[in-house]
Amino acid sequence: MQDTKLFETILGLQAPWHIARVALDTSGERVDLWVEHAADAAWVCPACQQPCPGHDHAEERVWRHLDTCQYQTFLHARVPRVDCPTHGVRQVGVPWAAPRSRFTLLLERLIIDLITQCSTVTGACRIARVTWDEAWGVMDRAVTRGLQRRTAAPRRYLGVDEKAFRKGQRYHTIVCDLETATVQYVAADRTAASLQGCYAQLTAEQREALQAVAMDMWPAYIRATVDGLPEGDTKIVFDRFHIMREMTRAVDTVRKQEHRALLREQGTSPLTGSKYLWLYGEERVPADRTEAFAALQTQHLKVGRAWAIKELLRDLWTYRQDAAVRRFFSRWYGWAIRSRLEPVKQVARMLRRHLDGVLRYVKHPITNGVAEGLNSKIMSIKRKAGGFRNAEHFTTAIYFHCGGLDLYPR
Ligand SMILES: [Zn+2]
The missing domain is CATH 1.20.1320 (phosphoenolpyruvate carboxylase, domain 3)
Incomplete structure (x- = not known):
């Protein structure tokens, strides 16, 4: 088997894409693969999926893939750009990577698994040989994707709790679904607006289906619930x-x-x-x-x-x-x-x-006991991340580990 065919097979590359060239650098311990497409390939706009005429090609981009044995492996390609009447000039989607990612889908999956399983993010970085920022990029994209995929399923019982991401730092509001023990919403403060933000993103049906919310007697949360839910004052259960x-x-x-x-x-x-x-x-x-x-x-x-x-x-x-x-x-x-x-x-x-x-x-025998369990998980997330440079990272990590989200790219 030719080396180009070998890599096409293990990468699962299909027409119009094929591997044109493979370069092996034994001293640098790396494999480079150049991916090209058939000249007569038809493209669609990435935004509306309508067939569009080719416009030109973007500069060559490089994606890191899973290692080939001990060799780091990189894919190179010039991605075609189409000219869509509605969306203008856009790069087409490639089957091996998510938009804006510098990793292939399979490597991104592996990094997600490593971050989930390793006791520290630094450990995951070391195994995957990626930087801290790259790992955070993967987490960020995974969470964005997971939140977009989340369905508007009805939730009966929520619990609201607050958590400081560092001693002496501002509190975050953390809302969890008490039945699935997953974090549904994180806000970077604990004002009435923090919790209102959670209720606001629910659909009208979800707000209607919500039976009760467990919370402490923090006035801001009480106010947000009274204002933000239908008959909100009848849905509060003090924990x-x-x-x-x-x-x-x-x-x-x-x-x-x-x-x-x-x-x-x-x-x-x-x-x-x-x-x-x-x-x-x-x-x-x-x-x-x-x-x-x-x-x-x-x-x-x-x-x-x-x-x-x-x-x-x-x-x-x-x-x-x-x-x-x-x-x-x-x-x-x-x-x-x-x-x-x-x-x-x-x-x-x-x-x-x-x-x-x-x-x-x-009437509603619920407690924040589940949320307290999540709290200890969040404590371990803090240890795992070895400190957060900012509050957004903390929010991302909570969603990543506790959101019950579908994180993988596909
Ligand atoms: Zn379009």
Whole structure:
């Protein structure tokens, strides 16, 4: 078999394209292939697919292909340009590469796989022998393509969360589909407009189909949802993990204040070293500490009271009927508000202010738990990328790894 035929076969090149020449550079460890087309080939405009007369040829372009054994391999071609009555002079599409890419489709696929599988982007770059910028170019194109291909499938439950791409940096708004655990939307801020942008790109049918959105009590997100969805105020479910985090924080504040007061008044405090015991759920207290913890609970401490109120609040998410959960809340609220523990009362008041959204869990039992799982994935993306030079890179990486997108060129 001739070497030109060999490469045509493994490249899957078809008429009108063929390989005219192969050059092997053993000292440079590279193979160069020149691709040409038949003189009488017919072309179509890349924009409208209409047959068009040939205009001229662009300058020779070079694409890197998969290596031939250990040799880097490059395709060269002068791409014809057509003169379309509607779209003007355009380069025709070539079957081996996506527009604007300097890699062939197969190499681009390989780079996508490497970035997905390697623990760092730098590692993927080293294996594929491409630069960081080239790898980012591949990711960028893959995400653009994936987002364009995404269908307007109805989504029932979304979760909204915020994430800083670097400590002390601005927050990003991340919206995920709770049923498929994929990121649907990323915005580079956490204003009402950030979330509105997500709702705005949904079709009217999708907005209608959306049943509920899990979120924390961030006013901007509430406003965006009330304004951006039909009957938006009936679709908010305040996330139980955020609520329990607030409550746990209140318990911790009570402990700190009490601990300090005891030290001041008595010079000693039974609360020394007990911080985490109060933060666990009851069943999670480590076995070797349960006795000490039980002893602390008999001492009528303020933190013991706060802790019991926190533990009872967890029952709120076990109810399945609206009337029952409302009765439960009103009992719990009465206890919390009479506790004489200011941090606990603050949380109780916050819950009452947002009560409908808190209790809507009965109707739509959704949480941002999925989003929290994605958050840890996003943390690993940060490690993987070894820092992002800008917020856009962060957005691209989230879509690339968590968007559930069809990334491959074809
Ligand atoms: Zn055209």
